[in-house]
Amino acid sequence: xxxxxxxxxxxxxxxxxxxxxxxxxxxxxxxxxxxxxxxxxxxxxxxxxxxxxxxxxxxxxxxxxxxxxxxxxxxxxxxxxxxxxxxxxxxxxxxxxxxxxxxxxxxxxxxxxxxxxxxxxxxxxxxxxxxxxxxxxxxxxxxxxxxxxxxxxxxxxxxxxxxxxxxxxxxxxxxxxxxxxxxxxxxxx
Amino acid sequence: xxxxxxxxxxxxxxxxxxxxxxxxxxxxxxxxxxxxxxxxxxxxxxxxxxxxxxxxxxxxxxxxxxxxxxxxxxxxxxxxxxxxxxxxxxxxxxxxxxxxxxxxxxxxxxxxxxxxxxxxxxxxxxxxxxxxxxxxxxxxxxxxxxxxxxxxxxxxxxxxxxxxxxxxxxxxxxxxxxxxxxxxxxxxxxxxxxxxxxxxxxxxxxxxxxxxxxxxxxxxxxxxxxxxxxxxxxxxxxxxxxxxxxxxxxxxxxxxxxxxxxxxxxxxxxxxxxxxxxxxxxxxxxxxxxxxxxxxxxxxxxxxx
Numbered sequence: 001x002x003x004x005x006x007x008x009x010x011x012x013x014x015x016x017x018x019x020x021x022x023x024x025x026x027x028x029x030x031x032x033x034x035x036x037x038x039x040x041x042x043x044x045x046x047x048x049x050x051x052x053x054x055x056x057x058x059x060x061x062x063x064x065x066x067x068x069x070x071x072x073x074x075x076x077x078x079x080x081x082x083x084x085x086x087x088x089x090x091x092x093x094x095x096x097x098x099x100x101x102x103x104x105x106x107x108x109x110x111x112x113x114x115x116x117x118x119x120x121x122x123x124x125x126x127x128x129x130x131x132x133x134x135x136x137x138x139x140x141x142x143x144x145x146x147x148x149x150x151x152x153x154x155x156x157x158x159x160x161x162x163x164x165x166x167x168x169x170x171x172x173x174x175x176x177x178x179x180x181x182x183x184x185x186x187x188x189x
Numbered sequence: 190x191x192x193x194x195x196x197x198x199x200x201x202x203x204x205x206x207x208x209x210x211x212x213x214x215x216x217x218x219x220x221x222x223x224x225x226x227x228x229x230x231x232x233x234x235x236x237x238x239x240x241x242x243x244x245x246x247x248x249x250x251x252x253x254x255x256x257x258x259x260x261x262x263x264x265x266x267x268x269x270x271x272x273x274x275x276x277x278x279x280x281x282x283x284x285x286x287x288x289x290x291x292x293x294x295x296x297x298x299x300x301x302x303x304x305x306x307x308x309x310x311x312x313x314x315x316x317x318x319x320x321x322x323x324x325x326x327x328x329x330x331x332x333x334x335x336x337x338x339x340x341x342x343x344x345x346x347x348x349x350x351x352x353x354x355x356x357x358x359x360x361x362x363x364x365x366x367x368x369x370x371x372x373x374x375x376x377x378x379x380x381x382x383x384x385x386x387x388x389x390x391x392x393x394x395x396x397x398x399x400x401x402x403x404x405x406x407x408x409x410x411x412x413x414x415x416x417x418x419x420x421x422x423x424x425x426x427x428x429x430x431x432x433x434x435x436x437x438x439x440x441x442x443x444x445x446x447x448x449x450x451x452x453x454x455x456x457x458x459x460x461x462x463x464x465x466x467x468x469x470x471x472x473x474x475x476x477x478x479x480x481x482x483x484x485x486x487x488x489x490x491x492x493x494x
Contacts (some may be wrong), residue, residue, distance in 0.1 A: 021289040040390045042401050075240040076390035077356035082365040090357065097244040111398040119241035127235040129204045153435055157209065160474050164208035171233050175307040176256060182303035183248040
């Protein structure tokens with residue numbers, strides 16, 4: 001890295017990370033790499049979990065959010081339980097995902113972001129998630145032709161009565177929507 | 190078992206168990222019933238938000254969990270408000286909300302106000318528990334061993350409770366080397382083969398969003414189970430279940446090794462050991478065949494008599 005910039009943007013991001021439960025721990029990162037070594041998907045990431053914190057400190061976090069890094073986190077919490085500094089890394093990843101969505105940076109290919117958005121939409125509509133609807137929305141917004149590859153599985157599930165053809169709306173849907181709206185701020189959708 | 194000694198516990202099935210993974214729901218209700226524990230479904234529960242909602246909006250995801258916890262408190266009927274959960278994803282989402290709402294005053298204030306405006310109260314009294322832990326700790330060794338009619342003698346099982354059962358808090362099982370499943374399998378007469386991948390990630394949603402990566406992760410688990418001599422895998426999470434059972438042909442190609450192995454919920458194995466019928470554990474729902482397993486189980490039962 002040619003130079004290190006701790007600009008206002010990075011400071012704002014750091015403040016956001018510190019505001020999540022236990023987020024203050026981010027400041028205590030030792031750069032030991034235990035997170036990267038523990039992560040089951042770090043081998044496929046453009047930047048490893050350790051490098052995310054380094055990038056944050058160097059003012060390069062937008063580069064990370066534009067890459068295929070944070071959306072490859074599967075939420076297995078392996079890094080979180082092993083981090084010697086006690087950083088809740090999976091929660092840090094969630095905050096970075098939210099930041100990316102806010103800034104229109106959905107990662108390089110955007111598939112996992114599309115899935116998360118489809119999931120949220122289904123819950124907002126029904127109070128529960130309706131899997132066939134989510135899968136349909138997901139392929140519609142990503143690579144529709146790839147849905148063909150899922151037809152075989154859909155048929156096997158259908159034969160066993162494992163496909164819910166109709167969505168179930170909870171009775172308290174209206175009040176749930178009002179609760180969700182009441183805490184809605186600028187983050188995300 | 191007399192009616193008076195029956196226990197009741199609130200139960201949160203979660204969206205997956207409504208259709209795609211209903212075999213988990215069916216078998217869980219039957220085996221707990223056989224142990225004198227009645228699962229009472231939480232009325233009008235909503236989705237926990239899983240790992241997706243929190244990736245888009247944090248506070249809203251905590252509202253989803255808080256509403257479920259508030260329902261559990263309201264429906265506790267003078268009981269403890271304990272909520273048994275089958276799905277690892279739901280378990281972590283609700284347990285995390287329970288913990289963070291207790292720790293973070295600002296978060297609690299925002300979320301509780303949103304609920305209160307809709308006539309609901311969350312007091313921090315509900316207790317989230319995973320069904321595997323309820324079965325092992327509350328029902329216990331004696332009751333489970335005593336209920337076994339057809340011990341799974343000679344059946345080798347790779348116990349795979351998954352990543353989110355012991356993590357992130359490590360409260361009910363070791364985050365690295367989980368033991369609950371292994372102990373339970375032993376009580377059923379099965380042989381739990383050493384399975385170091387018991388807490389490794391199955392890939393979760395990556396199986397759909399990043400298939401190449403997802404197949405690598407499930408491939409590692411399936412291959413290791415086979416190479417360890419397992420006759421089947423036992424899961425405790427609906428997402429692990431479908432990831433491991435649905436793509437074995439493709440995964441075998443990616444991994445370059447035969448990855449075909451039956452995948453069952455731990456509740457289905459309990460049911461088989463209890464002598465319940467295939468219908469009572471919805472064995473026909475599974476995408477992998479358990480025929481050989483059931484045959485081995487039957488011959489094992491004969492040997493033990």
